[in-house]
Amino acid sequence: MKLQKLISALSLVGIVLVLPGTAWAWTYTPASTEDVVSAPHLSADGKYMVVLNDVKKKTFDQVLFFNTGSNKPAWTYSPTEMTVSSDISGNGKYVAAVGSKIWLFKKESNRPVWSVKAPQGVIDAVSLNTAGNRMAIGDRSSTVRLYSTASSKGPSNPGMSVRARTAS
Secondary structure: HHHHHOEEEEEEEEEEOOOOOEEEEEEEEOOOOOOOOEEEEEOOOOOOEEEEEOOOOOOOOEEEEEEEEOOOEEEEEOOOOOOOOOOOOOOOOEEEEOEEEEEEEOOOOOOEEEEEEEOOOOOOEEEEEOOOEEEEEEEOOOEEEEEEEEOOOOOOOEEEEEEEOOOO
């Protein structure tokens, strides 16, 4: 799998993109030493990457989108709501971010295709499929939801909603 050919590593001072058998391809270090980058996700072919940047002077994490040929973000999105997690579709065409809202972006722009309020509380996790037409989200009420992302107005009705149960 091509994803295994590129490995991204995370540190408190920045992102390091590593190519197997070589030294790192490049590094990204935030502008402030107080900022923390986290949760790097690569497209399946390794051409694109999304990370969150916890900017200490701002209330909410930024979403950074990279073309991995450069250590400078292709775009940055600074939300006005809490951001907890992000993902990129396997084909690299779509980026999702979640928290108190759900955002969907196309790789070409930091302007969301759509954004909607989280269905219940805060969304903690998101995963996009390879084509970017399905999104799974997990929230703090132990519910996992599967959505279609095809609508230009937000995720369509969940194809599945499962509430986790604890073993007794």
